[in-house]
Amino acid sequence: MNRERSRDLYDRALSVLAGGVNSSVRATQPYPAFAERGDGAHLIDADGNRYIDYVMGYGPLLLGHDLPESVRAAVQSHMSAGPMYGAPTEVEVELAEFVARHVPSVEMLRFVNSGTEATVSAVRLARGYTGRDKVVVMQGGYHGAQESTLVEGSPDAPRPSSPGIPQSFAAETIPVPFNDTETLESVFEAHEGEIAAVLTEPLLGNTASVLPVEGYHERLRELCDDHGALLVFDEVMTGFRVGGLQCAQGKFDVEPDLTTFAKIIGGGLPAGAVGGPAEIVESFTPAGDVFQSGTFSGHPMAMAAGLETLRYAAENDVYDHVNRLGEKLRSGITDIVDERAPGYTVLGTESMFKLVFTRGGSEGVGDSCRAGCRQEPDCARFERCPKTGADVANAETERWDRLFRPAMRDRGVLLTANQMESQFVSDAHTEEDVEETLEAYKAYFE
Structure with a gap:
């Protein structure tokens, strides 16, 4: 993907904005993609690159970028x-x-x-x-x-x-x-x-x-x-x-x-x-x-x-739609990492989701947690699933930030800035968006 305009805009921003941004979380490495416009569940950056967007403004855009x-x-x-x-x-x-x-x-x-x-x-x-x-x-x-x-x-x-x-x-x-x-x-x-x-x-x-x-x-x-x-x-x-x-x-x-x-x-x-x-x-x-x-x-x-x-x-049945897609995403990601990276954990509920690069262990996920960790005591992974902020902070945050997120961006999937921030499904997302996203996750872990 060409990102020259985003790079040039960031260079200009560094001269007039503290750290080049107006909210710390936007300062992704090596430089952020500058948004040009939204289109439903997609974000188009200043270079014309198109992403399936799971940042959704860090949560406010329940209906997506195109307001009814x-x-x-x-x-x-x-x-x-x-x-x-x-x-x-x-x-x-x-x-x-x-x-x-x-x-x-x-x-x-x-x-x-x-x-x-x-x-x-x-x-x-x-x-x-x-x-x-x-x-x-x-x-x-x-x-x-x-x-x-x-x-x-x-x-x-x-x-x-x-x-x-x-x-x-x-x-x-x-x-x-x-x-x-x-x-x-x-x-x-x-x-x-x-x-x-x-x-x-x-x-x-x-x-x-x-x-x-x-x-x-x-x-x-x-x-x-x-x-x-x-x-x-x-x-x-x-x-x-x-x-x-x-x-x-x-x-x-x-x-x-x-x-x-x-x-x-x-x-x-x-x-x-x-x-x-x-x-x-x-x-x-x-x-x-x-x-x-x-x-x-x-x-x-x-x-x-x-x-x-x-x-x-x-x-308009918005919650049924976003929750169904959220469950499909979490279940699909769980299946992918169970097979290829069993030490990792899928978190979230309803229209929120996150893959955390947790460390150690390879126990399978219990049936009750297939759509994301539900803190079920009878799950084999219960003792080591993240339960506190420290548990997430001790995960492989550098690997997520420096390798995983940029690779997903290159595959056209925009995730939040770091391993700590949740991700969001909107009413504008479709089954096709979810399938494409899961293919991107699968490709990363091949």
Whole structure:
């Protein structure tokens, strides 16, 4: 494939953009493919190369690159009426009503502009509502570029994961392993009356889609109830993708106290939200005392795009389609690596998928996990399947990043930037796209 224009654009970008990009994950090696346009389930780069796209904007594009006429018309209507007002609009009320009608735990929302802003606001709300300062997060989880959650280490020795974050901030955050209730129990015992919230993704979407083990979320719910802390689900990635309109909390049948949304809720435009019971969410100003505000919050074009995207998904069997193709992809990849690279593990659920280059072992996959690891105890691979962020980080990330992803790109399949990021199926993907993708996987492992 010719990539000269992308190379030249990256050369220009390095002179005027930090690292040549506006989001770190886009800086793929040796240089990123610059997007020219989308076409259904495909992305065409600046050199005219065409890829089956499983990045899908890192999750927002549930319907693919070509938005249905109803979505386009709604966005264009609001644009022609005036881009924004600094005043409430009917469409933000309609989107809030739609979300509250379908997501089990949500009575009331506050719209913001991104996933990061949603989690920042949720953490502040939890602290303000409970009068406590400490927040528990999962090692390997990601909750946006915010000071309270860019923290790594152990419960006894948290530390900032980036320069620019004071150690005093990190001291209020307690990182624990995902899927480890014993550590969380000991943390609550050690910090009785100090923990405002447990913040977790329902599955580790930013760490290759690791699923919870049976009973994990139920135990989180019990611990938070017993100790007066809020359970916060970060559904920025899983919201309106996993579990359909009920989101992942509906799939796992656990109701959090607060939920953060973004990505699909904006239909491809910048939007986010914090949702939960009215008693808690009304702690935000002006109803309560916890300050939260934003010039672009509830932007009418983003609200319209989100509302019409969700309406279209509800009325056109979108979830049946994307989940079926996701299962076909995971099953097909599982068959390929079982035969040719049995040490590797397929993760994900519904329309999310990821192949992780795990190390060691060659046990076959149990029948229950043929469409991706489900953390089934009776599977022969259960003990070594990834269960935490560290498990994924300890996989062969360099091999995935430097060899596998570029090889798949050369075969016309665009995957996310590294082994940690999940990949996504859209409504625009077809059976033929999946077959072509599986042939590319097969060719790599020959």
